[in-house]
Amino acid sequence: MDNIYDRLMKPLESKWLNEYRKLIMPYAHGNVLEVGFGTGVNLKHYDFSSIQSFTALDLDSKKEFTPKTNYPITYVNGEVENLPFEDNSFDTIVETLVLCSVKDMNKAISEIFRVLKPGGTFIFIDHVLPEKPLMANAFKGVNFIWNHFTGGCNLTRQPHLILDKYNLNFIEKGSFADNIFRYGVVSKKE
Ligand SMILES: C[S@@+](CC[C@H](N)C(=O)[O-])C[C@H]1O[C@@H](n2cnc3c(N)ncnc32)[C@H](O)[C@@H]1O
Numbered sequence: 191m192d193n194i195y196d197r198l199m200k201p202l203e204s205k206w207l208n209e210y211r212k213l214i215m216p217y218a219h220g221n222v223l224e225v226g227f228g229t230g231v232n233l234k235h236y237d238f239s240s241i242q243s244f245t246a247l248d249l250d251s252k253k254e255f256t257p258k259t260n261y262p263i264t265y266v267n268g269e270v271e272n273l274p275f276e277d278n279s280f281d282t283i284v285e286t287l288v289l290c291s292v293k294d295m296n297k298a299i300s301e302i303f304r305v306l307k308p309g310g311t312f313i314f315i316d317h318v319l320p321e322k323p324l325m326a327n328a329f330k331g332v333n334f335i336w337n338h339f340t341g342g343c344n345l346t347r348q349p350h351l352i353l354d355k356y357n358l359n360f361i362e363k364g365s366f367a368d369n370i371f372r373y374g375v376v377s378k379k380e
Pocket of ligand 1: 228229230231247249268271291292293
């Protein structure tokens, strides 16, 4: 995943993202699915002593870029919008910076909660449309070009508003970078 998106995100990674990944990934436990695994940037933040199995899903799971880890990872090619798993399969699902680029965000979120067990944990970080009107208009204005050069990333999505409609308990919830990034750890009610 060596594209303009990665290069533009690098300063954000060291200023903010890494810190929030470190805060929320230790909540992952049991049978874990990470969707949009990419190059595995979250791996170093998991507590593998709490993890029984780890499945990494991406459009192309890119095994050749697989980071070295002592923990066995099952790689699956697939789309978040059509997860190739039974209902209630995972104790934890992790999604970071993926909902911006899926084709159908509502379907992706509904698939995540379909395969997450009742009482299971969903961990996420997303960038969203800014709240400040001037900034929001700027994001809307450049979205077309940004989308083109980043291979499908959208600056205008609001996945947090969809999540609010699900029956969830929030364990961690917050935002950073002027509310452009939202993160959370939620559990699906039993
Ligand atoms: C911006 S990268 C984020 C990578 C990593 N999760 C992170 O936090 O940096 C988005 C990843 O989502 C994957 N992706 C995009 N659309 C997808 C979809 N519909 N289903 C599964 N993976 C998808 C891309 O291939 C890419 O690896």
